[in-house]
Amino acid sequence: MTTAPAIILVEPQMPENIGAASRAMTNFGLTDLRIVKPQTKFPHPKAVAMASGAVQVLDAARVFDSVEEAVADLGLLFATTARERGQAKPVDGPAEAVSLMRAAGAGGTKSGVLFGRERTGLENDEVSRADRVLTFPVSPKFRSLNLSQAVLLVGYEWFKAEDGSLPFDMPSHSPLAEKQHLNAFFAHIEEALARAGFFNPEDRKPIMVRNLRNIFHRLGLSEADLRTLHGVIAALEEGPRGPSRRDRRKLKASEEDGQKPVEDEQG
Amino acid sequence: MTTAPAIILVEPQMPENIGAASRAMTNFGLTDLRIVKPQTKFPHPKAVAMASGAVQVLDAARVFDSVEEAVADLGLLFATTARERGQAKPVDGPAEAVSLMRAAGAGGTKSGVLFGRERTGLENDEVSRADRVLTFPVSPKFRSLNLSQAVLLVGYEWFKAEDGSLPFDMPSHSPLAEKQHLNAFFAHIEEALARAGFFNPEDRKPIMVRNLRNIFHRLGLSEADLRTLHGVIAALEEGPRGPSRRDRRKLKASEEDGQKPVEDEQG
Numbered sequence: 001m002t003t004a005p006a007i008i009l010v011e012p013q014m015p016e017n018i019g020a021a022s023r024a025m026t027n028f029g030l031t032d033l034r035i036v037k038p039q040t041k042f043p044h045p046k047a048v049a050m051a052s053g054a055v056q057v058l059d060a061a062r063v064f065d066s067v068e069e070a071v072a073d074l075g076l077l078f079a080t081t082a083r084e085r086g087q088a089k090p091v092d093g094p095a096e097a098v099s100l101m102r103a104a105g106a107g108g109t110k111s112g113v114l115f116g117r118e119r120t121g122l123e124n125d126e127v128s129r130a131d132r133v134l135t136f137p138v139s140p141k142f143r144s145l146n147l148s149q150a151v152l153l154v155g156y157e158w159f160k161a162e163d164g165s166l167p168f169d170m171p172s173h174s175p176l177a178e179k180q181h182l183n184a185f186f187a188h189i190e191e192a193l194a195r196a197g198f199f200n201p202e203d204r205k206p207i208m209v210r211n212l213r214n215i216f217h218r219l220g221l222s223e224a225d226l227r228t229l230h231g232v233i234a235a236l237e238e239g240p241r242g243p244s245r246r247d248r249r250k251l252k253a254s255e256e257d258g259q260k261p262v263e264d265e266q267g
Numbered sequence: 268m269t270t271a272p273a274i275i276l277v278e279p280q281m282p283e284n285i286g287a288a289s290r291a292m293t294n295f296g297l298t299d300l301r302i303v304k305p306q307t308k309f310p311h312p313k314a315v316a317m318a319s320g321a322v323q324v325l326d327a328a329r330v331f332d333s334v335e336e337a338v339a340d341l342g343l344l345f346a347t348t349a350r351e352r353g354q355a356k357p358v359d360g361p362a363e364a365v366s367l368m369r370a371a372g373a374g375g376t377k378s379g380v381l382f383g384r385e386r387t388g389l390e391n392d393e394v395s396r397a398d399r400v401l402t403f404p405v406s407p408k409f410r411s412l413n414l415s416q417a418v419l420l421v422g423y424e425w426f427k428a429e430d431g432s433l434p435f436d437m438p439s440h441s442p443l444a445e446k447q448h449l450n451a452f453f454a455h456i457e458e459a460l461a462r463a464g465f466f467n468p469e470d471r472k473p474i475m476v477r478n479l480r481n482i483f484h485r486l487g488l489s490e491a492d493l494r495t496l497h498g499v500i501a502a503l504e505e506g507p508r509g510p511s512r513r514d515r516r517k518l519k520a521s522e523e524d525g526q527k528p529v530e531d532e533q534g
Binding site for chain 1: 290296351355356362404413415426427432433434436
């Protein structure tokens with residue numbers, strides 16, 4: 001775990017954006033928020049509202065009078081800009097910038113990213129204080145990213161590179177059904193379909209059966225899935241002539257997880 | 268260019284989020300916005316304000332009465348959720364989801380992503396209508412992503428995979444200086460430093476010279492950079508005893524881009 005970069009907002013005009021930036025930082029484990037001359041009072045209730053509970057970063061934010069003071073302790077500094085500034089500085093996207101900050105951090109260097117004013121961005125003089133320029137891959141038709149969205153993308157790439165794990169995965173309560181049970185299901189459905197006159201003309205039966213098996217193979221069915229599908233075939237075949245809904249329900253319940261059939265009082 | 272996915276917002280409560288989602292979509296070239304039962308009137312002035320000019324997507328948004336109708340023409344559907352729902356559905360992060368949507372699109376399949384209500388997300392029944400689950404790599408300490416931020420991340424990954432080019436690169440007006448000019452600069456600075464008594468003790472001179480050359484080599488200097496640095500060395504060495512500032516300025520101007528020296532009227 002390398003040190004996460006500092007996020008430096010330069011003269012933000014809307015307290016909502018400071019709050020939304022705090023929330024975005026918190027989503028991705030960034031904690032060091034610095035604000036240079038906020039243009040509204042700070043802290044501000046609208047910032048707190050937009051933080052949606054992610055107030056720890058907001059509460060710990062530090063306010064500075066100048067960019068120079070705000071970046072004093074940083075080693076590797078990026079300036080975000082949406083347009084070219086004619087300054088001979090290397091330009092990186094967020095993923096590349098994060099990769100450089102992680103490498104620098106591994107060597108003990110603390111990094112930071114400067115974000116400019118909502119309307120006008122960073123001044124050229126502020127850009128010239130940074131090592132590199134960070135810009136975002138955006139549609140040439142509409143390049144204007146919201147301030148907190150820009151912060152979010154840096155945080156997202158940081159977290160993705162640092163950890164990147166998803167909060168959960170597909171639940172795997174049931175392992176895949178054994179082939180003997182899958183084949184028993186195929187036998188069940190094929191017999192039922194034969195009785196129903198589905199394989200017509202008869203000489204098409206082999207290819208129809210193959211297609212059907214392939215559809216079910218694609219599903220990666222579990223034993224529980226097979227029990228459900230056995231029930232579905234039985235119900236469709238028996239229809240209103242088959243056992244009562246009540247009896248089918250008892251049968252289904254007894255098949256699931258070895259539970260005892262339960263009397264259906266409304267049956 | 269494959270077809271960009273549809274973004275489907277289910278019962279969004281805040282019109283601001285619809286506007287911010289439109290802006291985020293526009294930033295990344297997504298155009299197909301669908302809204303299921305917006306909980307405030309739509310269109311809404313707060314949505315327009317938050318779109319910050321990206322109103323084309325907002326104006327073209329379609330409103331539906333149910334998820335079923337909203338996804339009717341889609342082939343591959345993702346449901347975004349922040350928590351596990353106990354449904355046996357594959358789970359992807361945004362980059363993986365985008366990769367699957369692009370592959371499906373190449374085969375003519377139209378994709379879409381369902382986003383739930385701000386507070387409660389998607390209902391389990393809505394999730395069950397999707398092929399796969401999409402979730403975001405977020406800090407376990409604060410998983411709640413703002414609705415428009417979630418839309419932004421899907422758009423960002425889409426655009427990155429589809430195009431991914433940055434809007435600009437480092438300006439490269441000047442090629443790297445030729446080594447003969449770099450070496451002439453080294454000679455200049457080394458002579459100036461020798462005169463100033465910098466190489467002391469004398470037997471340290473070789474290593475000091477080497478370190479100095481390595482610093483300047485790291486810079487990847489252009490011919491224009493070299494002219495600037497020649498001027499810097501000359502100015503420092505000459506100090507107040509050297510030519511007047513006016514003369515130096517004329518000299519510098521004549522060196523830059525072959526321009527003629529300009530009279531400094533305040534000189």
